[in-house]
């Protein structure tokens with residue numbers, strides 16, 4: 001598989017009145033075409049910030065500090081907003097935002113809202129656009145009449161399908177899905193996961209799947225990227241995560257995840273709180289909460305290392 005995305009030493013900070021929030025702090029990884037990369041981590045570790053950064057639109061007051069985001073040979077960070085809007089966003093990389101299905105405007109029909117999304121990115125006459133919308137509703141398993149209905153007339157699963165369809169319009173290569181199944185019941189959650197798997201095959205897609213649910217990642221991801229405090233703690237192949245995760249934080253997250261196939265006498269939790277990203281940190285971000293820490297972890301920041309095929313870890317204890 002060839003490279004689809006390469007992220008090198010990416011830093012994106014929010015410049016707030018209280019100081020800089022180091023939400024993305026020196027992150028590097030790459031993705032192959034056709035790959036699904038899961039991004040997991042506790043609330044506030046930078047998952048959404050990574051998604052919006054990759055899309056070329058960190059939310060205000062976020063700014064790229066350094067690094068590269070290379071998609072199809074172009075470094076998004078160096079490109080002008082107008083060029084990104086016309087040639088990259090939605091055309092090569094699109095995003096289903098967290099809670100998108102709940103931000104559908106209640107007073108417009110689904111068709112009108114899809115039409116607006118389409119018009120924002122491509123010039124097309126109305127009848128052509130409506131035909132395309134019908135076609136895409138079909139891909140995601142909804143009847144074309146859904147275009148004439150209002151959001152309150154649809155179930156959560158149907159609304160989520162509609163926002164996924166809008167992300168597909170320009171046939172991007174990579175779709176970032178931010179918590180796409182949160183707030184849906186488990187049956188609908190499974191339907192959406194199956195739909196994504198089907199679309200992936202049909203459209204030859206790659207996904208970045210953001211969630212705090214490790215069990216869900218094991219259903220869809222090829223590799224799982226565990227984030228902590230604006231950094232990558234570990235990237236591990238899905239099939240290895242339960243038997244070969246190495247980073248103390250990944251191991252603690254796994255111990256805190258309910259399992260169907262294995263009995264767990266007691267679900268653990270991770271004592272302490274995630275680091276304040278407004279503060280400067282010297283050593284490892286996980287130092288305060290790590291049960292395996294050594295002296296070096298307090299003062300020296302660990303670097304990310306490849307420790308196996310496609311397996312990366314940022315920990316002094318692992319070589």
Ligand SMILES: Nc1ncnc2c1ncn2[C@@H]1O[C@H](COP(=O)(O)OP(=O)(O)OP(=O)(O)O)[C@@H](O)[C@H]1O
Pocket residue numbers: 014016021023041042043044045046047048049050059060061062212277
């Ligand atoms: N627009 C913003 N302005 C200032 N700080 C922000 C902004 N957006 C996010 N942050 C901060 O950046 C850090 C990373 O936030 P982010 O939303 O990326 O985390 P997350 O892992 O996606 O969290 P969640 O799982 O709760 O969605 C947090 O400390 C958050 O408070």
